[in-house]
Amino acid sequence: MMDSASKPQPTSMALLLGIGLAFGLAGYLAFHWSYYGLSPAERPFDVRHAALRSSGSVGLSIGLAGTALMLLNLTYLVRKRLISIAWLGSLRKWMNFHVLTGLLGPSLIVLHTAFAPSSSLGKLALIAMFIVVATGVMGRYIYIHVPRSYHGRELEIGEVRRRLVEYREALEVLGVDPTSLKYESSTDAEENGKVGILSALRHMLQGDREAHRQFHQLQKRMSEKQADSAKSKEIHDLLHKLCRERQWLVRYHELRELMGAWRFFHRWLAVVLFLVVGFHILLAFRFGSLWIIQS
Numbered sequence: 001m002m003d004s005a006s007k008p009q010p011t012s013m014a015l016l017l018g019i020g021l022a023f024g025l026a027g028y029l030a031f032h033w034s035y036y037g038l039s040p041a042e043r044p045f046d047v048r049h050a051a052l053r054s055s056g057s058v059g060l061s062i063g064l065a066g067t068a069l070m071l072l073n074l075t076y077l078v079r080k081r082l083i084s085i086a087w088l089g090s091l092r093k094w095m096n097f098h099v100l101t102g103l104l105g106p107s108l109i110v111l112h113t114a115f116a117p118s119s120s121l122g123k124l125a126l127i128a129m130f131i132v133v134a135t136g137v138m139g140r141y142i143y144i145h146v147p148r149s150y151h152g153r154e155l156e157i158g159e160v161r162r163r164l165v166e167y168r169e170a171l172e173v174l175g176v177d178p179t180s181l182k183y184e185s186s187t188d189a190e191e192n193g194k195v196g197i198l199s200a201l202r203h204m205l206q207g208d209r210e211a212h213r214q215f216h217q218l219q220k221r222m223s224e225k226q227a228d229s230a231k232s233k234e235i236h237d238l239l240h241k242l243c244r245e246r247q248w249l250v251r252y253h254e255l256r257e258l259m260g261a262w263r264f265f266h267r268w269l270a271v272v273l274f275l276v277v278g279f280h281i282l283l284a285f286r287f288g289s290l291w292i293i294q295s
């Protein structure tokens with residue numbers, strides 16, 4: 001029996017929401033660009049300055065909303081490490097939520113700075129935030145290379161092997177000759193995972209190219225033999241998974257080690273980010289004479 005890993009990926013709600021919000025932000029920015037585009041010296045003469053500057057009613061509210069989203073971003077970690085209740089949704093959906101809030105929160109923070117950060121701590125927080133987001137984007141790329149179930153759980157090596165057998169069996173049922181699934185490859189021996197981070201990254205990219213090459217090789221072979229076009233979509237999808245997941249198996253240990261090393265950096269950079277943001281907020285509330293705490 002094939003597990004739910006073979007289900008097609010639905011268009012993610014988080015992706016649609018993200019696109020909608022990105023358009024909303026772009027619209028807001030275009031609408032107020034005549035203020036944000038001014039130099040810091042010119043801004044006080046614009047009527048919107050009181051509201052749009054970092055400590056203004058709009059600027060500060062945007063900053064608080066961005067911080068709230070960055071805190072909400074951590075619920076992925078709580079869901080992954082502490083709560084394993086199925087009705088809370090799959091890890092995959094929580095990961096999408098992590099990415100959405102991890103991009104939207106920082107975007108709001110950039111608006112909060114009004115593109116002219118002045119305090120040193122604020123600048124430091126901004127740099128830390130950019131580094132965390134940049135490592136996040138890089139990590140997301142590694143994340144999709146680590147063998148996972150449809151629901152986002154990391155797979156054990158035995159499960160990966162089992163899935164490959166299932167794909168071959170499903171292809172046989174569809175009339176594909178198992179001998180035609182053989183492929184020419186220089187990288188079909190499983191590796192042991194004891195390489196440096198840069199080599200592991202390089203191997204990951206090579207693996208992508210190899211999967212792509214094998215897929216086209218098999219696809220070409222199939223199209224020469226396969227007459228029934230009704231089955232061809234199903235065969236196409238299975239071949240795609242077979243080639244991709246063969247590479248999972250080849251680099252299984254390496255990819256998991258790489259993910260672990262990356263996760264360590266991302267986690268500790270996030271800790272530094274929240275410490276700096278915490279100090280920045282503390283100082284702003286203590287010395288900033290903010291409208292939000294004035295009666």
Ligand code: HEM
Nearest residue numbers: 070073077099102103132133136137139140143263267270
């Ligand atoms: C404010 C921004 C962000 C913060 C504070 C943050 C924080 C974190 C933390 C604390 C973890 C858990 C690390 C661990 O397992 O110990 C994590 C995991 C992760 N984050 Fe972020 N992150 C942010 C933005 C992003 C973005 C923008 C992306 C991708 C575009 C991203 C991708 C990931 C990935 C792929 C994981 C690993 C998940 C796993 O292995 O289960 N993060 N993040």
